[in-house]
Amino acid sequence: MPAPINQALRFRVINACLTDKKKPYPTIEDFKSALKKNDIRISQRAIEGDLELMRYDKRLGFFAPIQYSKKHRGYYYTDPDYSIEKLPLTKDELQAFELLVDALQRFRGAEVLDQVQGMFDKLDKVVMQQLKTKSKQSYPIVDFEKMPYVKGIEHFDSLYQAIVKQHPLSIEYKKFSDDKPTTHVFHPYLLKEYKFRWYVLGYSERRRGKLTLALDRIEKISIVKGEYKSNKGADVDKYFNHTLGITLASDRVQDIKLWFSPSQGNYIKTQHLHATQEIISDGPSGMIVKLRLIPNYELTQLLLSFGPEVKVLEPASLSKEVKEKLKKSLQLY
Structure with missing residues (x-):
C-alpha cells in the first residue's frame, strides 16, 4: 500500500x-x-x-x-x-508529476479543487527540487500556455456543486453589451472550457430553453428553492460534438467544405480543426477538407483568422457571411 x-x-x-x-x-x-x-x-x-x-x-x-x-x-x-x-520513484515518474502539476495550474481559484491544489503545490516544490539534481537543464523544458488571470473562476465551485446536487440557481448575468444584469433561474448541466474561458450549459427558465453562460460575466449566484429541471433529449456530453466552441446555434449539422492554401494545409493536416475533419483532396493547388458542424460564431471567427489562406466552398450561406465580414474589415482601412 x-x-x-x-x-x-x-x-x-x-x-x-x-x-x-x-x-x-x-x-x-x-x-x-x-x-x-x-x-x-x-x-x-x-x-x-x-x-x-x-x-x-x-x-x-x-x-x-x-x-x-x-x-x-x-x-x-x-x-x-x-x-x-x-528506489520507487524514477526520473520518468518525477517528470510525469511535473507535467501533471503544470497542467493543473489552469484550475487555480476553483474552490472545489483547493485541497487538491495545495497537495500539488507541495508536490511541485519537492519534484522541482529533485529534478534540479538530476537534470542538466536550468529551466523547465516544457512550457504550457498560461493565463495569468481568469475572471469568473470563483463561480466554478458553486456551479459544480449545483450540477452534482441538482440545485436550481438564481444567476445575475451581465452581457458586455448590456447596462444592467439579467436574472436567470438556471438549471446547470455542464461546465466547459474554451480558450481558457469557462462556460456553463443549462436550462434557463427565462429563455425557456438551453443557454450557455460565460462565468466571467456572472455577477452573483444563489441557490433557489424549486424542482431541478433535468436534461431531456440528447446526452449533455454530446451537445458540442458538432460545434466549434460554445455557441449552440439553432441550425442543423452541415457539411462545411474549405479550401486551404498548400502552406496552411500542412498545418491543418497536423492539427485538425475539429474531430470530424476529413481530407477530400490534397495537391499542389491546395487542400480541401470537410467538417460536419453547425455553423456558429466561433467557426466564422476561426475562418476569418486564416485570412487569404482559406476559402469557404460550402455551404453558400457561410461563404456569404465570411465574405461580408471581410468586406467590412477592408472598409476600416
Whole structure:
C-alpha cells in the first residue's frame, strides 16, 4: 500500500537532507526546517515516526540505513550511496508529476479543487527540487500556455456543486453589451472550457430553453428553492460534438467544405480543426477538407483568422457571411 501523498513528500524531503553532502548529519531541527520550506509543518515525534517507517516498513520497501551519530549529534545513512530516489520513484515518474502539476495550474481559484491544489503545490516544490539534481537543464523544458488571470473562476465551485446536487440557481448575468444584469433561474448541466474561458450549459427558465453562460460575466449566484429541471433529449456530453466552441446555434449539422492554401494545409493536416475533419483532396493547388458542424460564431471567427489562406466552398450561406465580414474589415482601412 503506497504512503499518502503528504507523507511521501516528507520522506523525500528527509531523504534530501540525509543525502546533502554540503550539510551532513542533519538534526531533527534541520528536517523540520527543510519540511517548513515545502509548507509541511509537523512535530518532532512525527519526524521520528517517519524515520522509523523509512527504516523498517515493509510496505514502503525503503529499508533505509539510517543511524544516529552521537559524535555529530545528527542522522546519516550508513551507506553513503543510498537514496530512496534510487528506489520507487524514477526520473520518468518525477517528470510525469511535473507535467501533471503544470497542467493543473489552469484550475487555480476553483474552490472545489483547493485541497487538491495545495497537495500539488507541495508536490511541485519537492519534484522541482529533485529534478534540479538530476537534470542538466536550468529551466523547465516544457512550457504550457498560461493565463495569468481568469475572471469568473470563483463561480466554478458553486456551479459544480449545483450540477452534482441538482440545485436550481438564481444567476445575475451581465452581457458586455448590456447596462444592467439579467436574472436567470438556471438549471446547470455542464461546465466547459474554451480558450481558457469557462462556460456553463443549462436550462434557463427565462429563455425557456438551453443557454450557455460565460462565468466571467456572472455577477452573483444563489441557490433557489424549486424542482431541478433535468436534461431531456440528447446526452449533455454530446451537445458540442458538432460545434466549434460554445455557441449552440439553432441550425442543423452541415457539411462545411474549405479550401486551404498548400502552406496552411500542412498545418491543418497536423492539427485538425475539429474531430470530424476529413481530407477530400490534397495537391499542389491546395487542400480541401470537410467538417460536419453547425455553423456558429466561433467557426466564422476561426475562418476569418486564416485570412487569404482559406476559402469557404460550402455551404453558400457561410461563404456569404465570411465574405461580408471581410468586406467590412477592408472598409476600416
